[in-house]
Amino acid sequence: MAKVGIVYHPQRESARSKAAELESWLEERHHCAVYMGESGADDSLDLVVSLGGDGTMLRAIDKILPSPIPVLGVNFGSLGYLTECDPDGLFGALQQFFAGDYQVEERMTLSIDVEKNEATIDSALTQAILQKHFVALNDLVIEKLDSGHVIRVDVMFNSREFLTYEADGLILSSPTGSTAYSFSAGGPVVSPRMRAMVLTPISPHMLFDRSLVLEPDETVELKMAEGPPAAIMVDGSRKLVVEHGDVVTCSANHTTARLVTFADRDFHQIMKKKFGLQSKRMGD
The missing domain is CATH 2.60.200.30 (Probable inorganic polyphosphate/atp-NAD kinase; domain 2)
Known part of the structure; x- marks a missing residue:
């Protein structure tokens, strides 16, 4: 059984709804879901799931440091530079995590x-x-x-x-x-x-x-x-x-922040996508 912390964007109804859906999904598989408040993280957590944008990811990481708990970011925002997957891919991503098919990217x-x-x-x-x-x-x-x-x-x-x-x-x-x-x-x-x-x-x-x-x-x-x-x-x-x-x-x-990823993250390709730099030539 895994213990999973949940942090969601309080002003996004879609994130709040997904948090409730995630809680049910975890309990059905005999995992423990913990909503993280202002008091910080429990060191016994195996994973923290952040439901929001980059700001929510930053709040989640702030709650857990200096504990080496990995964080999976789910993007409900506009940019999502730090997040790993979209809401539709959350449960597939969790299946990979529990199967051990993931990597951790450490950030200074x-x-x-x-x-x-x-x-x-x-x-x-x-x-x-x-x-x-x-x-x-x-x-x-x-x-x-x-x-x-x-x-x-x-x-x-x-x-x-x-x-x-x-x-x-x-x-x-x-x-x-x-x-x-x-x-x-x-x-x-x-x-x-x-x-x-x-x-x-x-x-x-x-x-x-x-x-x-x-x-x-x-x-x-x-x-x-x-x-x-x-x-x-x-x-x-x-x-x-x-x-x-x-x-x-x-x-x-x-102490580093530990971000969950499921493939080698190509920083330059992510940057191109997030900043809309799809053309090989600037200005096209």
């Missing part, structure tokens, strides 16, 4: 630590408020709160000063996240099988406006300089606000 994640400057908060607050830890599959984003002002961020690599960015924000993405917000901001596409980090400025108000591809063993420190506060976004979810003196430290995480 980001380890993120936020340290609040003690001078900016009430000293009565506990150390748990001063320091926060997050894990991201796609990206970390530091983004301005006010439309009329840029933020200023001192960037350091391995504790060495690099540059003070003046921009609408900064994106630090994993290879998986290089096709998400970073791509929209002009960043490069990086193969998801690589281990690397990509630093991309958002609308920089400075001469240097290029992305940087960093080694996975580098540590990136982002310290808020004098100026307006900013929001911290982890995989598209707003976590907290940072102000002058607050430091965000990011590095490659030792």
